[in-house]
Amino acid sequence: MAVIEKGGSSSGSSGKSALAFINDERFRSVFYQLLVGAIVLVAGYYLYANTAANLDARGMEVGFGFLGSTAGFSIAWSLIPYTPGDTYFHVFLVGIGNTLLVAAIAILTSTFLGFVMGVLRLSKNWLIRNIAAWYVEILRNTPLLLQILFWFLTVFALLPSPRQSLEPMTGFVLNNRGFYFPSPQPGDLFFLTAGAFVIGIVGAFILSKWATKRLFDTGQKTPVFPISLGLIFGFPLVVFLVTGAPLAFDLPTLQGFNFVGGGSVPPAFCALLLALTIYHSCFMAEAVRAGILSVSHGQTEASYSLGLKPSWTLRLVIIPQAMRAVVPPMISNWMNVVKNSSLAIAIGFPDLVAVFMQTSLNQSGHAIEIVAMVMLFYMTVSLSISLALNQYNKSVQLKER
Amino acid sequence: MSDTTHSDAVFRPKPSLPPPPNTVGVVGWLRKNLFGGPIDTIFTVVGIWLIGTLLVTVYQYGIANAVWEANSYRECLDTVLPNGEKVGHSGACWAGVAVWMNQYIYGRYPDPEQWRVQLCLAILVLWLMPFWLPRVTAKIQTGLSAVLTFPFLAAHILLGGEAGSFLMLTSSLALALFVTVWLNVITSYAMNKSVGKLVVELTGMADKDDRLHKWVLLAGFAVVFLGALAYESSWDLVAVPTTDWGGLFLTLCISGIAIASAIPSGVILALGRRSKMPVIRVFCTMWIELFRSVPLITILFMAVTMMPLFLPVELNPDKLVMVIVAVCIFASAYMAEIVRGGLQAIPKGQYEAAQALGLNYWKVTTFIVMPQALKLMIPNIVGNFIGLLKDTTLVSIIGLYDILLMAKASGQDPNWLGLHAEPMLFAAGVFFIICFAMSKYSQHLERTIAGGYGRR
Amino acid sequence: MSMDTSSVDPTSGEYVASTMSDEVVIELVQVNKWYGEFHVLKDIALSVNKGERIVICGPSGSGKSTLIRCINRLEEHQAGDILVNGTALDTNVKNIDAIRRDVGMVFQSFNLFPHLTILENCTLAPIWVKGLPKAEAEKIAMQYLERVKIPEQAAKYPGQLSGGQQQRVAIARSLCMSPNIMLFDEPTSALDPEMISEVLDVMVGLAETGMTMLVVTHEMGFAKKVADRVIFMDQGEVVEQNTPDEFFNNPKSDRTKLFLSQILAH
Numbered sequence A: 001m002a003v004i005e006k007g008g009s010s011s012g013s014s015g016k017s018a019l020a021f022i023n024d025e026r027f028r029s030v031f032y033q034l035l036v037g038a039i040v041l042v043a044g045y046y047l048y049a050n051t052a053a054n055l056d057a058r059g060m061e062v063g064f065g066f067l068g069s070t071a072g073f074s075i076a077w078s079l080i081p082y083t084p085g086d087t088y089f090h091v092f093l094v095g096i097g098n099t100l101l102v103a104a105i106a107i108l109t110s111t112f113l114g115f116v117m118g119v120l121r122l123s124k125n126w127l128i129r130n131i132a133a134w135y136v137e138i139l140r141n142t143p144l145l146l147q148i149l150f151w152f153l154t155v156f157a158l159l160p161s162p163r164q165s166l167e168p169m170t171g172f173v174l175n176n177r178g179f180y181f182p183s184p185q186p187g188d189l190f191f192l193t194a195g196a197f198v199i200g201i202v203g204a205f206i207l208s209k210w211a212t213k214r215l216f217d218t219g220q221k222t223p224v225f226p227i228s229l230g231l232i233f234g235f236p237l238v239v240f241l242v243t244g245a246p247l248a249f250d251l252p253t254l255q256g257f258n259f260v261g262g263g264s265v266p267p268a269f270c271a272l273l274l275a276l277t278i279y280h281s282c283f284m285a286e287a288v289r290a291g292i293l294s295v296s297h298g299q300t301e302a303s304y305s306l307g308l309k310p311s312w313t314l315r316l317v318i319i320p321q322a323m324r325a326v327v328p329p330m331i332s333n334w335m336n337v338v339k340n341s342s343l344a345i346a347i348g349f350p351d352l353v354a355v356f357m358q359t360s361l362n363q364s365g366h367a368i369e370i371v372a373m374v375m376l377f378y379m380t381v382s383l384s385i386s387l388a389l390n391q392y393n394k395s396v397q398l399k400e401r
Numbered sequence B: 001m002s003d004t005t006h007s008d009a010v011f012r013p014k015p016s017l018p019p020p021p022n023t024v025g026v027v028g029w030l031r032k033n034l035f036g037g038p039i040d041t042i043f044t045v046v047g048i049w050l051i052g053t054l055l056v057t058v059y060q061y062g063i064a065n066a067v068w069e070a071n072s073y074r075e076c077l078d079t080v081l082p083n084g085e086k087v088g089h090s091g092a093c094w095a096g097v098a099v100w101m102n103q104y105i106y107g108r109y110p111d112p113e114q115w116r117v118q119l120c121l122a123i124l125v126l127w128l129m130p131f132w133l134p135r136v137t138a139k140i141q142t143g144l145s146a147v148l149t150f151p152f153l154a155a156h157i158l159l160g161g162e163a164g165s166f167l168m169l170t171s172s173l174a175l176a177l178f179v180t181v182w183l184n185v186i187t188s189y190a191m192n193k194s195v196g197k198l199v200v201e202l203t204g205m206a207d208k209d210d211r212l213h214k215w216v217l218l219a220g221f222a223v224v225f226l227g228a229l230a231y232e233s234s235w236d237l238v239a240v241p242t243t244d245w246g247g248l249f250l251t252l253c254i255s256g257i258a259i260a261s262a263i264p265s266g267v268i269l270a271l272g273r274r275s276k277m278p279v280i281r282v283f284c285t286m287w288i289e290l291f292r293s294v295p296l297i298t299i300l301f302m303a304v305t306m307m308p309l310f311l312p313v314e315l316n317p318d319k320l321v322m323v324i325v326a327v328c329i330f331a332s333a334y335m336a337e338i339v340r341g342g343l344q345a346i347p348k349g350q351y352e353a354a355q356a357l358g359l360n361y362w363k364v365t366t367f368i369v370m371p372q373a374l375k376l377m378i379p380n381i382v383g384n385f386i387g388l389l390k391d392t393t394l395v396s397i398i399g400l401y402d403i404l405l406m407a408k409a410s411g412q413d414p415n416w417l418g419l420h421a422e423p424m425l426f427a428a429g430v431f432f433i434i435c436f437a438m439s440k441y442s443q444h445l446e447r448t449i450a451g452g453y454g455r456r
Numbered sequence C: 001m002s003m004d005t006s007s008v009d010p011t012s013g014e015y016v017a018s019t020m021s022d023e024v025v026i027e028l029v030q031v032n033k034w035y036g037e038f039h040v041l042k043d044i045a046l047s048v049n050k051g052e053r054i055v056i057c058g059p060s061g062s063g064k065s066t067l068i069r070c071i072n073r074l075e076e077h078q079a080g081d082i083l084v085n086g087t088a089l090d091t092n093v094k095n096i097d098a099i100r101r102d103v104g105m106v107f108q109s110f111n112l113f114p115h116l117t118i119l120e121n122c123t124l125a126p127i128w129v130k131g132l133p134k135a136e137a138e139k140i141a142m143q144y145l146e147r148v149k150i151p152e153q154a155a156k157y158p159g160q161l162s163g164g165q166q167q168r169v170a171i172a173r174s175l176c177m178s179p180n181i182m183l184f185d186e187p188t189s190a191l192d193p194e195m196i197s198e199v200l201d202v203m204v205g206l207a208e209t210g211m212t213m214l215v216v217t218h219e220m221g222f223a224k225k226v227a228d229r230v231i232f233m234d235q236g237e238v239v240e241q242n243t244p245d246e247f248f249n250n251p252k253s254d255r256t257k258l259f260l261s262q263i264l265a266h
Ligand SMILES: Nc1ncnc2c1ncn2[C@@H]1O[C@H](COP(=O)(O)OP(=O)(O)OP(=O)(O)O)[C@@H](O)[C@H]1O
Pocket: C035, C038, C040, C058, C059, C060, C061, C062, C063, C064, C065, C066, C067
């Protein structure tokens, strides 16, 4: 079709008009592209010229030199140690550390809660099914920012002062300054317990491989789960006790008007984590539900009629198929958790956006560089996650005719 | 076989018996759905306890112990319950919400001018109404005219003051289009013909060459347009700066514009990303990937910190405008991926069939592919709208007084210091109702569309 | 095991001699089942001998599928008894497991596991349920795949096979558990005509090995060739049961006649 058209236009009209080439497909393609390119360039130049003029007027220069200068402000809480004397670049790293910490914990908790809610939504029990459904409907249809503010302003801001702290368990303290918990102080020989733990995990991994091989070779099943539990938790415990329990806990204690010692996170961290967990668990639940529903009932029936028990049917037939449908939306949800952790700024938790894009930017004025750096960080995270996702999709794609 | 007819045993089906009583009816339903086994029973009991506690708490807090009239939060807290105790935090202080209600909805938009907001809403509803009127034709044109020109009319009405010539022209065009749409509705119902046809008939051009009709219609529309322009020039509205806009009204304003702009820009970006021309493809892909991978709040920050650098100082862009631009950019990238998904779902055969009929790229896209793809995309588009509406709350972080910041602000008012939970719950209720209704409507649309495909 | 009698029409030719014994393997006594208020199975009484081949036919919605699905408890009956190999089907999970191990089932829609290869489909249950070593399970699976004439497809995935091939794999997959009883629920009705004969071919071959078979099908040629008994159901009850000869040539009930005239009309 295209060939005929092209041939027709070039041969048929070339004699009539010198403008015939405007009907040529290739010419049009090049023309459009040049046009778009030119528009982008002109717009880019316009913005560049304005920016240069504006910066000039303010007596500023673009450059990353400011990253080496002292930030001077303090950061309320950080995973990476920080003092006001540190540089802007260090602030950038501190922000990344805080962002990744809250996002990582929220990913774990929301995924777990989401799995539970997703399975409950498919419960045979009418009441449970409906409770789970309303949980999902109500919480995913209200804005996350609103939920964050709600938890922060109405729960964590109303907590008692340090002197009247809540202490549900010895060493775990909750008050309006934050959540305090015992921080472990490993002794000299503790590395042996840690080592035993690692060995336990490796051992459990090897065991499961070996169990599969044994099953295939001899047809005998191995109770992998209890043995693994023993390896991962029992073995380190034994080592721990034998080496004389070389682990002390530094308990938070009230001194004057505040708690010292132990570990702590600010109230904003708790509110953010709670809201992220609850909000995203709704989306995870939907993904899990849709994934399980995507496996047709015929699969279960076929498996049952082969004599596979319900638990094996779940493990060998349903879950492997459901995972294909669950993992992609699940991973994009994880991405959203990372992005939404930036709402921390609304309640003053010092994440990357708060410490760098707000405080540092306001103080140094280097808007372009800072915005670019922050965006680059989020793009890197996002692109690496989608790369992993593509890899996964490729590896599980069903073979079709 | 006729020889055996008389020896036939006649088949009389056995009567259907009622099932065993414990498998049907209320008992059967309870056994099946709530008390299927010991574990199920435990779950049910826990569930009932959970719901019971929740309902009692909500009733206690929201109704029984709630205070409906008071002049300050202190007064709320100190109100004495029938049992002699003070309310404190055991009951909601709806009085504060009631006092602030007007600002949750309109922000600081002056009271005597609030009819303008209501008028805009009424115009929008009326403009979109023909969608649900079965006898009216030209639904696509109606929708397009609303999406493309209503914002200008609304801007003129809401901003008031001296409108620049650009806003004057575009808003008059919008008004003219709106009037035409409704003339069309009226003629469709009263005379069973479209307004265009009527005009052609009235001017006696009906039997003339079809090509002339276009000019007649254009002339007719020009008359309406001039009328609208004259009418709008006579307006004398008090200027209300955008800094006074706020509340739910502002939230809907921003999200509405973003939603309206997202569809066309998303379509263009999606087509660009699928284009065979590398320059266009790379540009669109970069745009989409960049703005999808960063949080909205960074785009908003970029808008308010970098836009003033990018633009000439004289322009001095309004903060609201910058925010709207940022939200639109964000929305366009997400919509582009939805449109791309919809386009990918259209079988290749459709393109080939259309090309075989001799349609060129633009015709294939507009008349064959897009209509089908848009139908497939409706659930995702609505989902995206819901997300966008919720995300609009982020503008509160950079200091626009949307419903969320208003709700927060009411707790910082000296009279109502500490009033946080109630405004938040109110705002949550508003969002829930809007979003839940939208998602139910989209599920309904999804079913009707699926049904439509099935029947055909 | 003379599977190489691959005639063009598997259902034509000699009647396959019965190997039926007196031992009863399936016994249904006054079985009743309801879906909500709807009475699907009414007082079904049926006893099946070892090696017996039974074809069940009847109009759509008459309860044929429901009946055979009750036999391996994919559906639960509410009244009456079902005994398989002398074991009663009740809520005892051990009994259900034991019976399912001994009863194979082939579905109209194949229900192969799409995430496993053909060979893995066939070895999954032998490895996990019977505890066979993988190598042995694969050897057995290959034997059955050869019997259904698709050993060369073993490494492919179900999605890559035609409908007829998939159904033959489904049969092989069931046979790998060496069941004593096989249930077929309209195994050919989702297939194109040329694929039907390749599946029926396999089923005829299976009949020749003396397998106890309950087959829901409308393939009357198959019934004539292998059935010891044809059961006609309507509205949830057994209207008539007889040898194929009597059933087709001398039906007793007016309902059966009507059904036969409709089904043989084309
Ligand atoms: N899960 C179910 N819930 C409610 N009713 C059902 C269910 N399964 C089947 N039925 C009803 O029970 C009746 C018998 O169904 P069944 O599938 O056994 O019929 P069938 O004889 O196999 O028909 P077909 O030849 O169409 O497969 C039908 O009227 C059907 O509508």
